[in-house]
Amino acid sequence: MSNTAITLIILGMLIYSGFVIYHGTRSFKKTSSSAEKFFTADRGINPFILMCTTAISVFSALAFYGVPAALYRDGIGYYSNTGGMIAGLMFVAMGYRLWLLGREYGFTTPVDFLRNRFYSDTFGLIVSLVLMLFIVPYVAMQLVAIGDAVVVTTEGVVPYFIAVAVGTCVVSLHIIGGGMGSVAWMDTFHITLGFGTLIVLIAYFTIHYFPDGGFVQAVQMMQENGTYDRLSTPGPNGAFDWKGMLGNALTGAIATVVWPHIFMRTYVAASKENFKSMAWTMPLAYVVIYSLIVFIGIIIAPAILGPNFEDSENLVSILSTQYAPPIIAFISLLCLFAFGVSTADSLLLSASAMASRDIYLHHFYENKNKAADPKKIVAFGRLILLILMVLSIIVVAIKPALIVDYAYKLSSPFFAQILPCTLAGLFWRKATREGAFIGTMAGLIVAIVFTFFVEPPFGFSALIWSLLVNGALVFLVSLVTKVPQDVVSKYHDRIDSIIYSGAELSSINEKSLAAVAK
Amino acid sequence: MKKSVTILFIAFNIVYFFVDYILVTFLPNPLFFGWLTLHCAILLFMPIIAAVVWGVYYNAFFKTQKQVP
Numbered sequence: 140m141s142n143t144a145i146t147l148i149i150l151g152m153l154i155y156s157g158f159v160i161y162h163g164t165r166s167f168k169k170t171s172s173s174a175e176k177f178f179t180a181d182r183g184i185n186p187f188i189l190m191c192t193t194a195i196s197v198f199s200a201l202a203f204y205g206v207p208a209a210l211y212r213d214g215i216g217y218y219s220n221t222g223g224m225i226a227g228l229m230f231v232a233m234g235y236r237l238w239l240l241g242r243e244y245g246f247t248t249p250v251d252f253l254r255n256r257f258y259s260d261t262f263g264l265i266v267s268l269v270l271m272l273f274i275v276p277y278v279a280m281q282l283v284a285i286g287d288a289v290v291v292t293t294e295g296v297v298p299y300f301i302a303v304a305v306g307t308c309v310v311s312l313h314i315i316g317g318g319m320g321s322v323a324w325m326d327t328f329h330i331t332l333g334f335g336t337l338i339v340l341i342a343y344f345t346i347h348y349f350p351d352g353g354f355v356q357a358v359q360m361m362q363e364n365g366t367y368d369r370l371s372t373p374g375p376n377g378a379f380d381w382k383g384m385l386g387n388a389l390t391g392a393i394a395t396v397v398w399p400h401i402f403m404r405t406y407v408a409a410s411k412e413n414f415k416s417m418a419w420t421m422p423l424a425y426v427v428i429y430s431l432i433v434f435i436g437i438i439i440a441p442a443i444l445g446p447n448f449e450d451s452e453n454l455v456s457i458l459s460t461q462y463a464p465p466i467i468a469f470i471s472l473l474c475l476f477a478f479g480v481s482t483a484d485s486l487l488l489s490a491s492a493m494a495s496r497d498i499y500l501h502h503f504y505e506n507k508n509k510a511a512d513p514k515k516i517v518a519f520g521r522l523i524l525l526i527l528m529v530l531s532i533i534v535v536a537i538k539p540a541l542i543v544d545y546a547y548k549l550s551s552p553f554f555a556q557i558l559p560c561t562l563a564g565l566f567w568r569k570a571t572r573e574g575a576f577i578g579t580m581a582g583l584i585v586a587i588v589f590t591f592f593v594e595p596p597f598g599f600s601a602l603i604w605s606l607l608v609n610g611a612l613v614f615l616v617s618l619v620t621k622v623p624q625d626v627v628s629k630y631h632d633r634i635d636s637i638i639y640s641g642a643e644l645s646s647i648n649e650k651s652l653a654a655v656a657k
Numbered sequence: 658m659k660k661s662v663t664i665l666f667i668a669f670n671i672v673y674f675f676v677d678y679i680l681v682t683f684l685p686n687p688l689f690f691g692w693l694t695l696h697c698a699i700l701l702f703m704p705i706i707a708a709v710v711w712g713v714y715y716n717a718f719f720k721t722q723k724q725v726p
Contacts, residue, residue: 419712
């Protein structure tokens, strides 16, 4: 690649970074006075923006770099990590109740719901700390992917550390400025950018490398070069038989809705219309975008690279830089930024919200019956974002080997452990504090043991075992303990009366963050 | 919502996820149109059918929620 091309790519990246930072900081003043505005965009996100911000927040840099690499290695079975787009169904089934609870009682974070429904500050504190702790490595993954790609694309002219430091600052400053509103709008820009750049990438490779028949020619090439097994399960390494598929679906998809940044999006909807349309728009958005990513991993890459390409982790960046002109490399980099930045900013905002709401506001103000100034809450949230920015840069310096494995091993199984208690807390009035606490703790322990120390039995993943143990204990312990009647009245009878008996929904006031019910 | 509609909806989802997560691995894998295998077709495009069913069901469900803004 010529020096001029590299200079233009760097210039393009700087313009993009400047645009993202400007977009966030221009609403700095507007979001400084209201924690509700900063963390929930005044619960006024319209259906289209909510669909875009939720969908793109799930698609991380891992989706663009890790997924084609995993599909190239293990074939179409890896696509089971979308779980048949179950996240769309769960977002509506669980999200509508959570949204009603948020409107009724001012909930903003996952812990707001869990702490109140399970009437335990200790449980809330532990869940906050676990979620916050594991947000950092997941955010770091996005930054590592961005850093690696910038280094490969600019042929080392931009050093790795500079790339990740700039990436981290862009993500953090963008959120510090604008909060949830800015994140949601920028996510909408990013999903458009990501979709557009994916179309350009696939069109270029198809027209250039398979001019006589497109994908038909590509599949013929795969039959000749020995990569045709990528188009079937269980794949070239036998990883995706039904057990592998089920484990991957659970890991990658079923628990998606309780990832902290996705969970928080159930609270920010403007009206019930959001959920009505999310039932079909979210799975369709997944299909449209994810299918394009899949075509790169199971058709384009195997047909062009053959079966013995060893550096599969860098498959997309190598395809873009060594098998395409500089403009395609730049477009590929933009696509990676779109996916990486959108996930990182949402996760960091959720960590900041949990630190501000669930720890600072709850333990230093609400528990002492003191009124909190919303400006102070926003300022604290911004301070946390700065600290997380520095922490992320430190974690990124310890560069992990395999992006997908690292993130899934550490973060996803831990986020997933709040799924059983969230489901029980929403739909089962007998679920108790003791059940939620023991189930979640046991799930975390099982996840750690089967991830790092003992091979999970019968070919099922650590996450499946941890969720089974977690769910069983939530159920069994709840059966032998008792939930207070006022909790049932508040979180079940009241919500059921709205859903099934036509009761009116109360509207929360502007300063709900400071007035959340205990 | 009628109970029968809800039961049908649940049954559809059980069948759909069973096919998508488990049954697909036991099916033969013929090639369609020269590029699309059955396994790929099921995994990539069956969610479109699911999206339609989910959309229709929840459209009907939210018609019962007139009191909610």
